[in-house]
Amino acid sequence: MPASDLDLLIEAANEAGEIASGYYTADPQVWHKPDDAGPVTEADYAVDHMLREKLRSARPDYGWLSEETEDNAERLSTKHQFIIDPIDGTRAFINGSRDWAHSIAIATDGKITAAVVFLPIRNQMYAAGRGTGAFLNGERLSIRDRVGIPSVLAAKPNWQPKFWKNGTPPECDQHFRSSLAYRMCLVGVGRFDAMLTLRPSWEWDIAAGTLIIEEAGGIVTDRAGDPLVFNNPFPQVDGVVAGTNAAHSLLRDSLA
Known part of the structure; x- marks a missing residue:
C-alpha cells in the first residue's frame, strides 16, 4: 500500500x-x-x-x-x-x-x-x-512574475464586457485549453501567467489544480478574491482567478 x-x-x-x-x-x-x-x-x-x-x-x-x-x-x-x-x-x-x-x-x-x-x-x-x-x-515547479502583457487562459465568455470595470477587460494575451485542470497546471508550470473562469465552478474541476498552483508559488482565489474552500454542501465555488501575484492582482482589480 x-x-x-x-x-x-x-x-x-x-x-x-x-x-x-x-x-x-x-x-x-x-x-x-x-x-x-x-x-x-x-x-x-x-x-x-x-x-x-x-x-x-x-x-x-x-x-x-x-x-x-x-x-x-x-x-x-x-x-x-x-x-x-x-x-x-x-x-x-x-x-x-x-x-x-x-x-x-x-x-x-x-x-x-x-x-x-x-x-x-x-x-x-x-x-x-x-x-x-x-x-x-x-x-x-516555481512560477514568478514576468514583465509585459500577461498571458491568460480563459474561455471566450469570460471576456464579455459585463464582467469587467467600465466594460473593458484588461490588456491580456488570451489563450484557451479544453481541460480546466490542465489550464491550472499550465499556470503552475509557468507557461501562462494566469487563468480564470467567472462562472460557478465545480470542485472536482479545480481541486487538484488549486494546490499545484499554490505550491508552485501562485495565488488561487474565487472571483471575489476569497480563498477557495472545498467540500461544500453544494460542491461549487464562485469562479476561480489564479496566477502569479502580478497577474492575479491585475485580473482581480479589473473585475466588476
Missing part, C-alpha cells in the same frame, strides 16, 4: 491513464447529461469505478466527491475527502485531442492537501502536496 496520500494518488492516476487510453480514439460510447451538462463516455465511468474502488479501499474513512458518482451528504461528516474528475476535458477526449486529464485530489478541513493531474497522452504527471511543493514528472 502506498505510504502517503500523494503516492496513492499518483498510483491511481497511472492506472486511470491505462484505462482511459484503451478507449481513446476507439469510438467510446457517449451519453449526454441532462440540462446541457455536457457529454460523458464509458471511459469516464470506467475510470470513476476503478478510482472509487481503489481509493476508498485504501482510505475507507475518507469521503467521496466525483463528477461521475451521485453525490450524497456522507462526505460532509468526514475530515478528509477524495475530490475526483475521472476525465476532465471529456469533449477533448471524444474529439481525439490530447488535452484531457485525470484530476484527483484530497481535501482536509476544506483545504486541498494532496493533488495529481495526469495527462496520459502527453505523459505529464503534475503532483503536489501541501507544504512539500509542486512537480511535473518529478521536476519542481
